[in-house]
Amino acid sequence: MESTTQQCLSLAVSTVVFALRPHPSTGRTTPWLPLVRRIREPYEGLWALPGGPLEDDQDLADSAGATLLRTTGLAPRHLEQLYAFGNVDRSPGERVVSIVYWALVRRDEDARAIDGDNVEWFVADDVHGLAFDHDVIVRYALDRLRAKITYSPIAHAFVTDEFTLAQLREVYEAVLGRALDPANFRRQILAQGAVEPTGRHVTGTSHRPPALYRSNPAHSRHSLTIEETS
Amino acid sequence: MESTTQQCLSLAVSTVVFALRPHPSTGRTTPWLPLVRRIREPYEGLWALPGGPLEDDQDLADSAGATLLRTTGLAPRHLEQLYAFGNVDRSPGERVVSIVYWALVRRDEDARAIDGDNVEWFVADDVHGLAFDHDVIVRYALDRLRAKITYSPIAHAFVTDEFTLAQLREVYEAVLGRALDPANFRRQILAQGAVEPTGRHVTGTSHRPPALYRSNPAHSRHSLTIEETS
Structure with missing residues (x-):
C-alpha cells in the first residue's frame, strides 16, 4: 500500500x-x-x-x-x-x-x-x-x-534514418570498443532482420556505392551475437 | 545538478x-x-x-x-x-x-x-x-x-537449484502462455549454454530418469529464440 x-x-x-x-x-x-x-x-x-x-x-x-x-x-x-x-x-x-x-x-x-x-x-x-x-x-x-546493444536495436538511435551497414558497424565498434569483422557483421545483422534495405544507395561517392538501410519497424527486438575479429 | x-x-x-x-x-x-x-x-x-x-x-x-x-x-x-x-x-x-x-x-x-x-x-x-x-x-x-525470459536466464529464478529440462520448459511455457516443442526447446537451451548438466539424475522415478541441470554461472546472458510448436 x-x-x-x-x-x-x-x-x-x-x-x-x-x-x-x-x-x-x-x-x-x-x-x-x-x-x-x-x-x-x-x-x-x-x-x-x-x-x-x-x-x-x-x-x-x-x-x-x-x-x-x-x-x-x-x-x-x-x-x-x-x-x-x-x-x-x-x-x-x-x-x-x-x-x-x-x-x-x-x-x-x-x-x-x-x-x-x-x-x-x-x-x-x-x-x-x-x-x-x-x-x-x-x-x-x-x-x-x-x-x-547486443540484444536490442538501440544502435539505430545513433545513426540517421537511412544508413549504410558500415555506419551501423561503426556504432557497434564504438560502443563495444573493439573492431568487428565487416563480413561477419553484415551476415549477422541481415540475418536477424532488424534492418531492411531502402533500395537506395549512397550517391556520388564511388563506382560501387554502398546500399542504404533503415530500421525494420516490424522488428522490435533482436538478438545478435557479436563475433570478434581474429 | x-x-x-x-x-x-x-x-x-x-x-x-x-x-x-x-x-x-x-x-x-x-x-x-x-x-x-x-x-x-x-x-x-x-x-x-x-x-x-x-x-x-x-x-x-x-x-x-x-x-x-x-x-x-x-x-x-x-x-x-x-x-x-x-x-x-x-x-x-x-x-x-x-x-x-x-x-x-x-x-x-x-x-x-x-x-x-x-x-x-x-x-x-x-x-x-x-x-x-x-x-x-x-x-x-x-x-x-x-x-x-527470451534474452536472459531469469527463468532459472522459478526453479530449484537443480532442475530437469522439462521443469525449465514448463517455466517458459507458463510465462509465455504457449506450449513449446520439447525437442526444439532442449536443443536451443543446450546450444546457448546457460545451463550445464550436474551429472546427476532424478532418483527413483522411472526406468530412464531425467538428467538434472543447474545454471551455468559463467553464462551471465543468453539469447534464445523460442520456436512455437506446430
Whole structure:
C-alpha cells in the first residue's frame, strides 16, 4: 500500500546523454556525455550529470527533458528511464533519490552546440570524481548500453534514418570498443532482420556505392551475437 | 545538478512478486502475484501491490524488501528494480512517485503461506481495477517478464537449484502462455549454454530418469529464440 512519508525527501531527475565522437587521444569513436559544473554546494565546482529537482507539475520524463534542456540546451528526441538511485548516503545532509534517464543522440543531433559556460562533453569511460554517486551512474549507463546493444536495436538511435551497414558497424565498434569483422557483421545483422534495405544507395561517392538501410519497424527486438575479429 | 525540491513529495516502494501456479479455470501454469487490500483512503477496499513509504534510513531495495515482508510475510531472495512510476495524476491529492521492484519466487519459496487477512494471490493476467495505477504496473511487469525470459536466464529464478529440462520448459511455457516443442526447446537451451548438466539424475522415478541441470554461472546472458510448436 502506498502512503505518505512523514519526512520531506527530495527527488531529482538526471540524464545520461550519450553521443559517439572520436577519442581525443586514440581517434577511435567512443561514447561521450555532457556534464554540468556545479555552481553551489554540495560538491561546488565538481562536474555532475545534467539534472534538477522533479517539477511539481510534470511527469518524470517531461521533467528530465525540461531540466536537460535548461542546463545544457540539449533536447534529444528520445529519453528512456534507466534506473533510480537512492542509497541513503548518496547526497550529504539530505535524502535525495535520483531517477536517471538516458538518451542516445544521433550524429546530426549531436552537431548542435551545447549551451552554457558550465557545460562540456567528456569521454564517458574517462570521467571520474563526479559529484554525488554520478561516477557509479555513468558506469551503470555504460554497462547497460554495452549489454543492450547486443540484444536490442538501440544502435539505430545513433545513426540517421537511412544508413549504410558500415555506419551501423561503426556504432557497434564504438560502443563495444573493439573492431568487428565487416563480413561477419553484415551476415549477422541481415540475418536477424532488424534492418531492411531502402533500395537506395549512397550517391556520388564511388563506382560501387554502398546500399542504404533503415530500421525494420516490424522488428522490435533482436538478438545478435557479436563475433570478434581474429 | 541535483538540488532540493521545495514541496514535499512522497516516495513509495512497491513490489510485484511473481510465482507460477496453475490457473483455477484452465489448470495451465501461469504467473500469479500477491496483492494487499487497502484499509484506508485513497482507494480503501481496493487491492494494491504490496508496498509502503520509502524508509528514511534504508536504501531503496532494503525498504522494498522490508515493506514486502511487513505487508505479506514474503521474503524473496532476490529483488530487482523494475521501473519508477511518477505521473502527476497517479495518486489523488498528493504527488507520489513509486519505485517498483519485482521478485520471481521459486516453487519451494512459494510454498510458504502469505501472512495477513488482507493479502491474497491472484492470477496476474486477470487482475484489474487495482488502486492507483497498479493495473498499469502489473501489465508492465508482465510484459517485461515475457520479454526478458527470451534474452536472459531469469527463468532459472522459478526453479530449484537443480532442475530437469522439462521443469525449465514448463517455466517458459507458463510465462509465455504457449506450449513449446520439447525437442526444439532442449536443443536451443543446450546450444546457448546457460545451463550445464550436474551429472546427476532424478532418483527413483522411472526406468530412464531425467538428467538434472543447474545454471551455468559463467553464462551471465543468453539469447534464445523460442520456436512455437506446430
